[in-house]
Amino acid sequence: MKEGYLDMELLRFTTAGSVDDGKSTLIGRLLYDSKAIFQDQLDAVENTSQQKGLEHIDLSLLTDGLKDEREQGITIDVAYRYFATPKRKFIIADTPGHIQYTRNMVTGASTANLALILIDARKGVLEQTCRHSFIASLLQIPHLIICVNKMDLVDYGEERFNEVVAEYKNFASKLGVKDIRFVPISALHGDNVVDGSENMDWYRGETLLHTLEHIHIGNDQNLIDCRFPVQTVIRPHRDEFHDYRGYAGRVEGGVFKPGDEVVALPSGLGSKIKSIDTFDGAVEEAFAPMSVTITLEDDLDVGRGDMLVRPNNQPQVSQDLDVMLCWLNKSGPMPKAKYILRHTSNEARCMITNVLYKVDVNTLHREEVETEIKVNDIARVKIRTTKPLLVDSYKVNRGTGSLILIDEATNETVAAAMVI
Amino acid sequence: MKYSLTHLKELESESIFVIREVFAQFDKPAILFSGGKDSIVLTHLAKKAFWPAKIPFPLVHIDTGHNFPETMAFRDELVKKLGVNLIVGSVQETIDGGRVREESGKNASRNSLQTTTLLETIENYELDACMGGARRDEEKARAKERFFSHRDDFGQWDPKNQRPELWNLFNGRKNMGENFRVFPISNWTEMDIWQYILHENLEIPSLYIAHQREVIWRNNTWLPVSEHLPIGPNDKMETKMVRFRTLGDITITGGIESDADTLEKIVGEVAAARQTERGNRADDKRGDTAMEDRKKQGYF
Numbered sequence: 077m078k079e080g081y082l083d084m085e086l087l088r089f090t091t092a093g094s095v096d097d098g099k100s101t102l103i104g105r106l107l108y109d110s111k112a113i114f115q116d117q118l119d120a121v122e123n124t125s126q127q128k129g130l131e132h133i134d135l136s137l138l139t140d141g142l143k144d145e146r147e148q149g150i151t152i153d154v155a156y157r158y159f160a161t162p163k164r165k166f167i168i169a170d171t172p173g174h175i176q177y178t179r180n181m182v183t184g185a186s187t188a189n190l191a192l193i194l195i196d197a198r199k200g201v202l203e204q205t206c207r208h209s210f211i212a213s214l215l216q217i218p219h220l221i222i223c224v225n226k227m228d229l230v231d232y233g234e235e236r237f238n239e240v241v242a243e244y245k246n247f248a249s250k251l252g253v254k255d256i257r258f259v260p261i262s263a264l265h266g267d268n269v270v271d272g273s274e275n276m277d278w279y280r281g282e283t284l285l286h287t288l289e290h291i292h293i294g295n296d297q298n299l300i301d302c303r304f305p306v307q308t309v310i311r312p313h314r315d316e317f318h319d320y321r322g323y324a325g326r327v328e329g330g331v332f333k334p335g336d337e338v339v340a341l342p343s344g345l346g347s348k349i350k351s352i353d354t355f356d357g358a359v360e361e362a363f364a365p366m367s368v369t370i371t372l373e374d375d376l377d378v379g380r381g382d383m384l385v386r387p388n389n390q391p392q393v394s395q396d397l398d399v400m401l402c403w404l405n406k407s408g409p410m411p412k413a414k415y416i417l418r419h420t421s422n423e424a425r426c427m428i429t430n431v432l433y434k435v436d437v438n439t440l441h442r443e444e445v446e447t448e449i450k451v452n453d454i455a456r457v458k459i460r461t462t463k464p465l466l467v468d469s470y471k472v473n474r475g476t477g478s479l480i481l482i483d484e485a486t487n488e489t490v491a492a493a494m495v496i
Numbered sequence: 497m498k499y500s501l502t503h504l505k506e507l508e509s510e511s512i513f514v515i516r517e518v519f520a521q522f523d524k525p526a527i528l529f530s531g532g533k534d535s536i537v538l539t540h541l542a543k544k545a546f547w548p549a550k551i552p553f554p555l556v557h558i559d560t561g562h563n564f565p566e567t568m569a570f571r572d573e574l575v576k577k578l579g580v581n582l583i584v585g586s587v588q589e590t591i592d593g594g595r596v597r598e599e600s601g602k603n604a605s606r607n608s609l610q611t612t613t614l615l616e617t618i619e620n621y622e623l624d625a626c627m628g629g630a631r632r633d634e635e636k637a638r639a640k641e642r643f644f645s646h647r648d649d650f651g652q653w654d655p656k657n658q659r660p661e662l663w664n665l666f667n668g669r670k671n672m673g674e675n676f677r678v679f680p681i682s683n684w685t686e687m688d689i690w691q692y693i694l695h696e697n698l699e700i701p702s703l704y705i706a707h708q709r710e711v712i713w714r715n716n717t718w719l720p721v722s723e724h725l726p727i728g729p730n731d732k733m734e735t736k737m738v739r740f741r742t743l744g745d746i747t748i749t750g751g752i753e754s755d756a757d758t759l760e761k762i763v764g765e766v767a768a769a770r771q772t773e774r775g776n777r778a779d780d781k782r783g784d785t786a787m788e789d790r791k792k793q794g795y796f
Contacts, residue, residue: 081691086503114772153658155639156632158685165503167683179660186662294500307516312549320548326513326664331499355544363499367512367545380520404660418665421520478663487669489659 084160087293090169090188090217092181092208097194098225100134102263103157103170106285109270112159154184163289178437178452179404181208182492185215186478189293192284194223197230197260201243203438210437213251214400214454214494216474218296220248220256221287228262232275250440255291259284297364301468302330302338303391303476304384305420310369322353322369323378328420328475329468330386332362332370339387340378341466346387347374364475381422383466383476391466391476397459398496400470401428401449405483405490408450415490419465419479426481430458459493470494504692507684511538512545513664514643514680515627519545519552521668522625522676526583528614529555531567532743533700534629536574537689538681540698542627543578554581556626558614560606561588562724562745570701585617604726605748611793615651618675625668625676633685634773637788643682649673653791686741686773690766694759706739706757717750741766741773 091099107113121137128134157168169184171177185191191212195205212220222244230236237260248256259268260279267273270285282290310322332338336349352362353369362368370384378384385391403409409428417426431447434455449455470477481491501509518525527542529535542551557571575582587606590596590613599605618626632639642658644666659667668676684692693700711718712731718738719725724747727733738751739762756765 081504082502082695084503085500086506114769116771153640153655156683157639158633158683160503160685160687165685165688183660183662187664297499299499307513308520310546310549314548314550317548322548324516324545326509353548355547365506365509365513366501367509367516369547416669418667421517474663478665480662480665480667482667482669487667487671489661489667492660492662 084163084165085293086165086167087190087288087291088167088169088188089190089192089288090171090181090184090212091192091194092171092177092184092204092211097196098263099170099194102192102194102223102225102261102269103168104133105263105266105269107157107159109266110159110161110285112157154180161285161289166288177207178211178402178454181211182215182402182404185211185217186492188215188217189296190219190221190288190291191217192221192223194225195240195244197224197226197236197240200240201247205244206247206439207437209248209251209253210435210440213253216471216494217253218255219291219293220253221284222256222258223263223284224258224260225263227260227267227273227276228265232260232262232267232273234276234278237279257281257287259287298329298473299331299363300329301389301391301473302332302336302384302386303328303468303473304332304338304370305422305476306378306380306382306384307421308380309378320371321375322371323384324367324369325421326367327362327364329364329473330389332384333360334358337387338372338384339390340376341383341385341390342393342464343377343382345374345376347372347376349373381420383420385466391468393464393466395461395464396429397461397465397467397479397493399457399459399479399493400496401455401457401491401493403449403451403453403455403491405488406451408448408453409490414484416482416484417459417461417465417479418482419467420476422465424461424463424465425484426459426461428457429460432456432458456496457493467495469496504688504695507681507688508541508544508692510683511541511680514666514678515542515545517666517668518625518627518678518680521666524621524623525553525625525627525678526556526621526623527551527553528626528628529557529571529582530629530743531557531563531571531701532629533689533693533704534631534681534684536629536698536700537684537692538627538629539574539578540696541680551578551580554583554621556583556585556617556621556623558585558610558617559587560610560745561586562606562722562747564701564703564720564743564746564749566701566703567743570699574699583617583621585613587613589613590616605745607745607748608790611651611790618651623675624670625678627678627680629681630679631684631686631689632682635787637791641679641682641791643679644668645677645679646670647675647677651675652793653677655788655792687763687766690759690763694763701743703740703743704762705759706737706754706761708735709738709751710734711736711738711751715750718753719748719750720746722746741769 125134155170171180171184261268268283306323307325350371433442433444468476477495596609596612642661710721739754740751756762
């Protein structure tokens, strides 16, 4: 057992969908079949389902935890759930399909390596399929698994499955997602979820769980562009570490090694990496998402918000950012309003100087005339900051290409943005 | 496979990142330390986050006075080893000051009284971020909790009005009098915690390991006999081989029958368990939304 769990990887995925597409049933089945649901939880859900007069067990009750959600039968917020198989541990960011959908889907997608998208085999590609897929591609989720669900209601027919796949591929060609897979399933009866399907012997692919367990995620990391945003400086003030000065942070890209030449930005001063330290000993290599402490050969003035990079591979340094913005707050931006911008461990003030267009998430249509930004809108905008930021394109690096805006008066997080 | 981390290493790295953010974004942070396994893991992660420096903030223990003696001894030993400050908020003092009234009856507990003492301690020491070892897999209200959880100047949690949390960008901005609860191990499960304790060979209170103890059967669990537990005429005291899956007040924490007397056996037992760990906690049995209700008031 000790050896087994030390080989396990972590896969974060997101699901989006509405009440009627079978998402809760699918998640319930994954959790139940992998023994992540306990008997006392199931008993409680069974009792509540009976009280509500339902014929089947309502698995959404497992996850809708807040009083208002249970009373109103709606999901308000992103819920995180966990299950593990001997191969992988999974974190699901489960986002509601209707209410505040952009805000919640963007939040859930921001940390995911993979998105599950459900299509009802009877209905085919709908507006919400389009919306989910667009947001997944906008957030640069590298893998999509399209579950064509309710195959039992179309007589497990291969022809219908192929039609839905063709319809989806036709639409998805605009999205630019590299890895899209299709699995015909019946979440209700379990076909191709954990176990293969006798009803669909024409399907030669893997089950959903097998795909989740084996999909290769190692290539999703950026191992080329070295980026190390400094979170804080470690100075022990103890005799044995008298002159110790370590830069603590998490690697956001590339591979750092002792002896590497580095440049501290924004100062531009150069030095060499002396050591990469952790509590468990010095390491020979550090890559994302490792949290380490880097010491340098020279005493430089480096602090929070600065970034260590390689001399021949540096991020853009700019006060003018071209971004895709997702507005998350109830009230839209006021003209000329200033916001606090957070990017890696850095902070600046900024204003939105220009709205180029808004995107209709259901049709991908660009609206260039009516550009007033409201809650759940996605728009291409220009931002001007009070000081230069060290950014990469979000396509190249999700860590150094993402930022949030905070309202100065309320301190609320009002928007999320990705550098073009 | 060369440039990939195991799930435990990735979780560890995420938690260290969050703990360092807390240090960088707040003036007076602290760790809420209960002596339970989750706060032990959290404290260990804080040690890793700042090594070779010491943990740069105090541990805060909200002392209900109804403790397992083993937990107290463990706490004092750990504080000594780490060389950090310990702040104790005493529920007894809150009761003596007349600011809360003690519950009475057979199932009385000081669990809900902790909230008042916690809020008083936060105010007295002007703590602006209290890190806790809560996990999202523990309880359904906690599944919706943020890493950085904003609390208003009454210490209240507003679950419907939480700040969205994207990527690894944490927003710890606040107005005067407001504060944060931060949960660096949000993404860990009970299984992850035990695997990590085993892997890192962490010391834990002996209560987690199967031992002989005098107990009574009440509310579907084995409650430990202590001076704080009112014993009724129908209560039958028995000696059983038990261990505890969570540690709370001695009056409300039930044990399970178990012969898991090593960390390896505990990991095996957790893998096979069919009941949630909080199923033995009387504080969560007070209604379907007991946790949410307490959290809204300022419980952690």
